[in-house]
Amino acid sequence: MADKVYQLKGVGYSYGTTPALQDFTLSLQKGAFYGIAGPNGCGKSTFLDLLVGSKDADAGELVFGGRPVSSYTKRELAKEVALVPQNFSIGFDYSVEEVVLMGRHPHIERFSSPTVSDWQRVHESMDAIGIRHFSDRSIMELSGGEKQRVVVARALAQDTPVLLLDEASSNLDIRYSLQIFNTVRRLVDNKGRTVIAVIHNLNFAAAYCDKIIFMKEGRVCEEGSVEQVMNEKIIGDVFGVESEVRFDTFSKTRQVSYRYGRER
Amino acid sequence: MVITNRKYILLLGGLLFLTCAAVIVSSAMGYMHISVSEIVQVLWANISGQKELLTGMDRAVPFVVMDVRLPRILTATLVGGGLAMSGVVYQGILLNPLADPYTLGVSSGAAFGASVALLVNLMMPGIVSVPFFAFIGAVATLFVVLRLSTFNGHISANTLILSGVIVGAILSAGISFLKYLADEQVSVIIFWLMGSFASRSWGDVGIVAAAVLIGLLISFYYGRDLNIMCLGGRSADSLGVETARTRKILLVTASMVTAVCVAVSGIIGFVGLIVPHLMRFVVGPDNRKLLPVSVFTGAALLLMADTVTRAVLPAEVPIGVLTALIGGPFFCVIFRRRQIRSNNG
Numbered sequence: 001m002a003d004k005v006y007q008l009k010g011v012g013y014s015y016g017t018t019p020a021l022q023d024f025t026l027s028l029q030k031g032a033f034y035g036i037a038g039p040n041g042c043g044k045s046t047f048l049d050l051l052v053g054s055k056d057a058d059a060g061e062l063v064f065g066g067r068p069v070s071s072y073t074k075r076e077l078a079k080e081v082a083l084v085p086q087n088f089s090i091g092f093d094y095s096v097e098e099v100v101l102m103g104r105h106p107h108i109e110r111f112s113s114p115t116v117s118d119w120q121r122v123h124e125s126m127d128a129i130g131i132r133h134f135s136d137r138s139i140m141e142l143s144g145g146e147k148q149r150v151v152v153a154r155a156l157a158q159d160t161p162v163l164l165l166d167e168a169s170s171n172l173d174i175r176y177s178l179q180i181f182n183t184v185r186r187l188v189d190n191k192g193r194t195v196i197a198v199i200h201n202l203n204f205a206a207a208y209c210d211k212i213i214f215m216k217e218g219r220v221c222e223e224g225s226v227e228q229v230m231n232e233k234i235i236g237d238v239f240g241v242e243s244e245v246r247f248d249t250f251s252k253t254r255q256v257s258y259r260y261g262r263e264r
Numbered sequence: 265m266v267i268t269n270r271k272y273i274l275l276l277g278g279l280l281f282l283t284c285a286a287v288i289v290s291s292a293m294g295y296m297h298i299s300v301s302e303i304v305q306v307l308w309a310n311i312s313g314q315k316e317l318l319t320g321m322d323r324a325v326p327f328v329v330m331d332v333r334l335p336r337i338l339t340a341t342l343v344g345g346g347l348a349m350s351g352v353v354y355q356g357i358l359l360n361p362l363a364d365p366y367t368l369g370v371s372s373g374a375a376f377g378a379s380v381a382l383l384v385n386l387m388m389p390g391i392v393s394v395p396f397f398a399f400i401g402a403v404a405t406l407f408v409v410l411r412l413s414t415f416n417g418h419i420s421a422n423t424l425i426l427s428g429v430i431v432g433a434i435l436s437a438g439i440s441f442l443k444y445l446a447d448e449q450v451s452v453i454i455f456w457l458m459g460s461f462a463s464r465s466w467g468d469v470g471i472v473a474a475a476v477l478i479g480l481l482i483s484f485y486y487g488r489d490l491n492i493m494c495l496g497g498r499s500a501d502s503l504g505v506e507t508a509r510t511r512k513i514l515l516v517t518a519s520m521v522t523a524v525c526v527a528v529s530g531i532i533g534f535v536g537l538i539v540p541h542l543m544r545f546v547v548g549p550d551n552r553k554l555l556p557v558s559v560f561t562g563a564a565l566l567l568m569a570d571t572v573t574r575a576v577l578p579a580e581v582p583i584g585v586l587t588a589l590i591g592g593p594f595f596c597v598i599f600r601r602r603q604i605r606s607n608n609g
Binding site: 016049052053054073074075076077078079081082083085088089090091092093094098099102103105106110158164 | 356359360361416485488491492494495496497498499501502503504505506507544548549550
């Protein structure tokens with residue numbers, strides 16, 4: 001029981017009368033890297049919203065650490081779970097360091113100042129993501145990819161047992177994508193953290209995740225280890241594309257290649 | 265962007281001093297000549313309770329200072345602070361540096377309530393309290409706008425602004441109709457709408473002071489949450505802020521303060537828009553720093569504007585007109601500069 005982070009039984013969520021998630025039944029273990037993949041609009045982000053408590057499930061049971069998620073205050077949950085959202089927006093002009101410091105919000109009492117250890121976390125996270133050198137710059141002046149790295153650093157500064165990533169590498173070039181996934185993977189391997197990441201790039205998912213959850217039309221379609229579920233049939237069922245999955249000797253992992261609609 | 269704590273304390277102290285100095289200097293200005301030293305003497309006598317200090321002074325002086333000028337001056341000061349405070353909160357919640365205390369239509373509601381009361385008073389003089397009706401109008405509007413913009417228990421910035429615009433437009437039409445009904449006596453409504461601090465009482469001072477103080481305490485309490493909320497609801501939730509609840513509490517708080525200010529003084533524009541905007545350039549966007557400096561700046565600015573119209577100009581210009589005439593062009597300049605800067609950057 002103790003090694004389960006989240007337990008979902010028949011969880012559902014609807015936007016008005018449109019169901020976004022239906023009958024989600026899953027057990028997510030501690031210390032594993034979960035990848036969530038599925039077509040656009042299949043409810044991946046809504047799923048993360050439920051996990052982070054920003055939306056309340058309207059059917060089923062969603063339990064985190066032995067208690068229903070709905071019984072947590074936002075602050076209690078924010079000490080346990082951090083989220084890197086897909087889109088970043090900010091209303092006012094804060095510096096990079098100030099934005100990363102916002103990750104410490106759940107740990108700092110209302111009228112207290114950040115302590116030495118809060119600052120230490122902030123600096124460590126910026127170092128891990130390689131953004132320390134522009135910590136004084138205004139967040140509004142940064143490029144999309146730089147902003148995204150700031151948000152990842154903010155989530156790392158939150159220093160939570162569970163980290164949720166919603167397409168954290170969507171704006172990043174290959175170098176920074178690998179950097180972020182490597183950093184997150186190390187958190188799983190060295191510190192026993194749990195990561196649940198929405199990943200569009202199936203090759204990244206195969207390379208970094210322990211378990212893959214394929215979603216389709218608001219439901220869990222397939223769930224299992226990379227070896228169990230990363231195959232041509234399931235990719236075809238979920239995305240409707242033709243692919244070939246084979247072991248790649250260079251990356252030492254399963255990799256997917258696709259049939260491109262171009263004659264050669 | 266980040267101002268050091270030392271500089272911030274100096275700035276806050278300077279603004280506090282400026283506001284107090286403005287109160288004293290403004291008390292000395294007016295039709296009857298009173299020196300600053302007499303003002304200080306009268307104030308000290310009243311604060312310390314040593315009325316014997318006033319012997320030998322023209323008996324009109326303490327009366328003019330305490331019962332005529334100070335209530336007006338303090339009301340203007342407090343309303344300026346209150347409007348600036350509401351502006352900070354509205355801009356913070358709506359994530360829009362162009363939001364102001366009237367964005368949600370609170371002013372239109374107050375104006376409508378006041379117009380109804382003024383019209384009733386035209387027919388049966390003195391039967392209803394105009395500020396009370398203005399307040400009720402403002403609060404009723406606020407709740408209609410909040411109701412209109414709430415979906416699934418969540419309020420979004422865009423729906424709030426739109427709801428405010430829609431309700432405001434309907435109320436404006438209502439006010440036009442009331443003006444039409446008022447016929448030849450329409451000037452009563454028009455003058456109320458332009459705002460004035462003339463002949464305010466200590467009662468007004470007390471009500472506005474209580475509203476601003478309570479509003480400031482609540483806003484300051486949620487200051488850091490409001491900072492986090494600039495990341496949007498989803499991120500703020502994940503960082504431990506009860507976004508939906510905090511947003512409602514702060515909106516109601518800022519709107520109540522605005523409602524009290526408008527009820528007492530009529531509609532005074534631009535203070536709540538420009539002051540927070542300007543102060544954000546100076547102290548950065550952290551609301552815990554922004555709130556106190558904006559309150560003092562708003563207080564000092566509105567008091568100075570009211571003093572200009574009361575004691576400097578040959579005839580009294582309605583304060584709402586004056587703030588719009590000065591504030592409007594000033595705002596255009598800031599707005600253009602910002603545009604140019606962000607286009608270059």
